[in-house]
Amino acid sequence: MIFFRLSDLSQVLLDFLQTEIIEAFSLFDKDGDGTITTKELGTVMRSLGQNPTEAELQDMINEVDADGNGTIDFPEFLTMMARKMKDTDSEEEIPDFILAGGEIGLVFFPCLGSRH
Template sequence: MSGKKEYDSKKHEKEVEEMREVFDLFDKDSDGTITISELGVVLKSLKKNFNEQQLKEIIKKVDKNGDGQIDFEEFLKMMSNRVGTRNRDYELKEAFNVFDQDGDGYITASELSTVMKTLGEQIDKETIDLMIEGVDRDGDGEIDFNEFKMMMAEGPQ
């Protein structure tokens, strides 16, 4: 029995790490909270446009301490509720589709660069190419969904 508990604990730690990475993408100024403007930037990059009132409502639903921002604990609670009701493959496919902007089933260097710029990350072509190369198992210069899933399962290298 203890082996199962240890496995579950490690699985939980990995999930928390993954959620931290997602949180950090939202938290542009790295102050430990997601503000209305930071939420707006990320949602816009996901092709979701909300007005300020809608963004305030989103934050209000999650903001348990009433400070008008989302801290990591609040984010974790929100995501665990969401992940608990949805299939992981579905979540990964949604994330993949954000990067696969033309919907052809592959993430190209150009698509990766565009999304990273939208998220406020200025990454040069060499680094983008290295990122693709590090994940591209079949050597075709693009990332397919299976390669994306493996990358997400492995976590940061």
């Protein structure tokens, strides 16, 4: 059994999410220029089995393209990811953990227990 204080866990989860989102952005940003174009977005979408039209790809970019330059930069990508995370079914997406410890704010992760 492994227990974490919620404050420690919050930082661990934030660090993990940041790393995952940076890696995801890099997967989309094929040329490494710091932006995602419709072409790059389409490449990733097709590799995931989707077949969006150019218009659909542009619509996806336009939804988060705050500066109107026709591409997605990292802050805009964060906005897109936050929307996707908010829109997912929370019960399916929440990791398998059990809150324990009540007032002291401990979290138990059964999957992280020692393996004997």
